[in-house]
Amino acid sequence: xxxxxxxxxxxxxxxxxxxxxxxxxxxxxxxxxxxxxxxxxxxxxxxxxxxxxxxxxxxxxxxxxxxxxxxxxxxxxxxxxxxxxxxxxxxxxxxxxxxxxxxxxxxxxxxxxxxxxxxxxxxxxxxxxxxxxxxxxxxxxxxxxxxxxxxxxxxxxxxxxxxxxxxxxxxxxxxxxxxxxxxxxxxxxxxxxxxxxxxxxxxxxxxxxxxxxxxxxxxxxxxxxxxxxxxxxxxxxxxxxxxxxxxxxxxxxxxxxxxxxxxxxxxxxxxxxxxxxxxxxxxxxxxxxxxxxxxxxxxxxxxxxxxxxxxxxxxxxxxxxxxxxxxxxxxxxxxxxxxxxxxxxxxxxxxxxxxxxx
Amino acid sequence: xxxxxxxxxxxxxxxxxxxxxxxxxxxxxxxxxxxxxxxxxxxxxxxxxxxxxxxxxxxxxxxxxxxxxxxxxxxxxxxxxxxxxxxxxxxxxxxxxxxxxxxxxxxxxxxxxxxxxxxxxxxxxxxxxxxxxxxxxxxxxxxxxxxxxxxxxxxxxxxxxxxxxxxxxxxxxxxxxxxxxxxxxxxxxxxxxxxxxxxxxxxxxxxxxxxxxxxxxxxxxxxxxxxxxxxxxxxxxxxxxxxxxxxxxxxxxxxxxxxxxxxxxxxxxxxxxxxxxxxxxxxxxxxxxxxxxxxxxxxxxxxxxxxxxxxxxxxxxxxxxxxxxxxxxxxxxxxxxxxxxxxxxxxxxxxxxxxxxx
Ligand SMILES: Cc1ncc(COP(=O)(O)O)c(C=O)c1O
Ligand SMILES: Cc1ncc(COP(=O)(O)O)c(C=O)c1O
Ligand SMILES: [Mg+2]
Ligand SMILES: [Mg+2]
Ligand SMILES: [Mg+2]
Ligand SMILES: [Mg+2]
Numbered sequence: 001x002x003x004x005x006x007x008x009x010x011x012x013x014x015x016x017x018x019x020x021x022x023x024x025x026x027x028x029x030x031x032x033x034x035x036x037x038x039x040x041x042x043x044x045x046x047x048x049x050x051x052x053x054x055x056x057x058x059x060x061x062x063x064x065x066x067x068x069x070x071x072x073x074x075x076x077x078x079x080x081x082x083x084x085x086x087x088x089x090x091x092x093x094x095x096x097x098x099x100x101x102x103x104x105x106x107x108x109x110x111x112x113x114x115x116x117x118x119x120x121x122x123x124x125x126x127x128x129x130x131x132x133x134x135x136x137x138x139x140x141x142x143x144x145x146x147x148x149x150x151x152x153x154x155x156x157x158x159x160x161x162x163x164x165x166x167x168x169x170x171x172x173x174x175x176x177x178x179x180x181x182x183x184x185x186x187x188x189x190x191x192x193x194x195x196x197x198x199x200x201x202x203x204x205x206x207x208x209x210x211x212x213x214x215x216x217x218x219x220x221x222x223x224x225x226x227x228x229x230x231x232x233x234x235x236x237x238x239x240x241x242x243x244x245x246x247x248x249x250x251x252x253x254x255x256x257x258x259x260x261x262x263x264x265x266x267x268x269x270x271x272x273x274x275x276x277x278x279x280x281x282x283x284x285x286x287x288x289x290x291x292x293x294x295x296x297x298x299x300x301x302x303x304x305x306x307x308x309x310x311x312x313x314x315x316x317x318x319x320x321x322x323x324x325x326x327x328x329x330x331x332x333x334x335x336x337x338x339x340x341x342x343x344x345x346x347x348x349x350x351x352x353x354x355x356x357x358x
Numbered sequence: 359x360x361x362x363x364x365x366x367x368x369x370x371x372x373x374x375x376x377x378x379x380x381x382x383x384x385x386x387x388x389x390x391x392x393x394x395x396x397x398x399x400x401x402x403x404x405x406x407x408x409x410x411x412x413x414x415x416x417x418x419x420x421x422x423x424x425x426x427x428x429x430x431x432x433x434x435x436x437x438x439x440x441x442x443x444x445x446x447x448x449x450x451x452x453x454x455x456x457x458x459x460x461x462x463x464x465x466x467x468x469x470x471x472x473x474x475x476x477x478x479x480x481x482x483x484x485x486x487x488x489x490x491x492x493x494x495x496x497x498x499x500x501x502x503x504x505x506x507x508x509x510x511x512x513x514x515x516x517x518x519x520x521x522x523x524x525x526x527x528x529x530x531x532x533x534x535x536x537x538x539x540x541x542x543x544x545x546x547x548x549x550x551x552x553x554x555x556x557x558x559x560x561x562x563x564x565x566x567x568x569x570x571x572x573x574x575x576x577x578x579x580x581x582x583x584x585x586x587x588x589x590x591x592x593x594x595x596x597x598x599x600x601x602x603x604x605x606x607x608x609x610x611x612x613x614x615x616x617x618x619x620x621x622x623x624x625x626x627x628x629x630x631x632x633x634x635x636x637x638x639x640x641x642x643x644x645x646x647x648x649x650x651x652x653x654x655x656x657x658x659x660x661x662x663x664x665x666x667x668x669x670x671x672x673x674x675x676x677x678x679x680x681x682x683x684x685x686x687x688x689x690x691x692x693x694x695x696x697x698x699x700x701x702x703x704x705x706x707x708x709x710x711x712x713x714x715x716x
Binding site: 025213 | 401438676
């Protein structure tokens with residue numbers, strides 16, 4: 001049976017990435033050694049790192065004056081690195097979910113945090129609008145895609161203070177106007193690579209403005225200067241990231257990704273809306289994520305939730321259980337998820353309807 | 359031509375680890391998915407993490423009251439996590455090399471650092487002895503194996519303050535009496551796994567004694583409580599680590615590793631000493647590393663260094679260039695390096711001698 005991987009992260013990667021990585025695990029770049037065993041200072045791996053950074057910049061059309069870094073520690077370590085490096089006295093945060101909230105919590109250790117708005121009271125099922133950002137904030141932090149709740153900020157904001165964005169779960173899903181951001185970061189384990197590498201896009205000129213002493217590994221300047229090789233980088237995840245970047249380019253770049261993602265999401269949201277057995281947890285269309293599509297059973301079919309889960313699992317749907325804080329189902333439709341997988345899930349929903357709706 | 363991998367790190371891994379990882383990259387635990395694509399919360403990966411931690415404890419005979427953690431960020435991030443978590447007012451450091459020195463430097467941000475001794479004046483070619491550790495130090499930090507210089511502390515010390523050890527490059531090379539340590543850590547990319555995962559063995563009771571607020575990801579208690587799953591762990595490196603742990607067990611455990619390592623090192627050090635063209639950079643036998651064996655051309659053959667490098671490279675010796683601060687050659691003889699590779703290098707040295715020594 002074909003497995004359709006709807007996992008929220010780590011999640012599906014392109015077949016190309018899987019094949020190339022499997023090959024390199026056996027013999028990397030003709031060295032006769034595994035990519036797991038080669039020095040990160042070998043010319044073969046340095047070439048991988050250089051190409052990954054160059055392609056990352058090319059695909060997102062990153063302007064001059066920005067650095068791209070690959071570091072360890074996950075997006076969660078960025079939650080403290082951001083205030084460590086950027087917060088003088090005050091920072092503003094938009095509370096759109098558990099991750100946004102965790103990011104905000106770390107900033108409390110470094111100064112005054114202003115929560116400009118929150119959708120917590122509604123289990124984060126919408127993106128707040130119409131808030132004010134204090135003009136004296138050192139930065140404003142947003143989470144563009146809220147992996148757990150299925151909401152997404154799909155446009156690049158024009159604001160009055162440096163903009164910092166956690167794009168863990170929507171990087172490379174659409175073109176981004178990087179010039180509007182001071183810093184973009186994320187764990188790579190959704191649209192890019194296996195877990196273990198974190199990407200950071202940082203505008204060089206925003207660094208070096210705080211007074212506090214920053215531990216070497218937490219200082220972005222260390223990794224800029226070291227070209228992501230100050231210490232041993234996560235070699236295999238970086239290798240795999242490069243394969244995914246090549247695949248994205250080959251598919252037509254981030255604009256092509258966006259088109260595919262919009263098409264996939266439309267198919268699934270349409271079925272959720274149409275099918276009387278299901279309903280979406282995010283109501284505003286503009287807030288609906290193209291990456292994590294959350295739905296629950298309609299009220300009159302509530303008691304069939306477990307049954308649908310089993311029904312879909314038996315048909316090869318993997319990783320569709322919703323996060324425990326939301327319940328129901330979450331189908332993650334990252335770049336690498338083929339349309340056929342979305343169609344297979346929609347077919348399941350229709351079949352289930354035929355069995356239960358008279 | 360067979361490649362003999364003497365790289366200092368990332369470095370050679372057992373064939374078993376390479377094969378099992380290559381398989382899992384294609385199909386992990388019968389899931390039909392790549393190990394790069396499965397949720398870290400899947401029962402299959404949770405089983406990997408649990409088994410890796412259990413086997414880690416078993417092989418090193420770790421007593422009750424210690425936790426084993428797998429985190430990201432490399433050993434270099436530990437350099438700041440250690441003082442963040444353990445330093446009240448004062449910490450003592452033994453300066454045996456560049457890594458020891460970097461660890462010490464981070465501690466300066468958190469309190470008073472006492473360097474008890476240093477071999478810097480002699481390019482770190484010996485391990486200082488006969489120093490005093492201040493009784494009021496919160497901990498004493500050592501680097502048991504100095505990867506760059508080829509010196510090693512091969513015995514577990516009895517001292518009067520909590521002992522913290524960087525074992526990046528000799529973990530699992532010999533039995534360790536963990537009860538003598540408060541904390542042991544290291545990047546896994548030598549004897550254990552591909553780069554991207556860092557191991558920490560920590561005595562639970564030493565934590566929670568400092569006043570400062572610790573960022574969540576830098577607090578060891580976060581990872582103890584989260585069982586190394588507080589955030590997304592580096593899945594592939596952890597999977598590979600488990601394979602290496604299984605292989606070590608299969609070979610007879612760390613005592614068997616030690617025996618093999620002693621035999622391999624004896625063969626190479628003997629040749630270095632015997633062969634008139636070469637000499638070791640570490641003179642005291644008791645300080646000589648079993649993991650990184652450093653040697654240079656004897657004075658009268660100095661101008662043949664490049665020629666020997668080419669000669670050996672042409673015969674399949676990979677990664678034998680010494681660190682630029684020491685020069686000459688470094689053959690890393692980690693657990694997974696077969697005796698045959700050491701013999702091949704020795705054969706090169708003898709052949710080279712036959713060509714040049716009348
Ligand atoms: C939006 C978002 N931010 C941050 C994280 C945390 O990332 P990591 O596990 O790499 O620390 C996640 C993980 O799922 C996420 O979805
Ligand atoms: C003894 C020792 N400590 C620390 C490090 C740094 O490790 P990482 O690159 O994982 O930060 C190394 C790397 O070679 C090392 O050999
Ligand atoms: Mg696949
Ligand atoms: Mg409906
Ligand atoms: Mg091999
Ligand atoms: Mg000699």
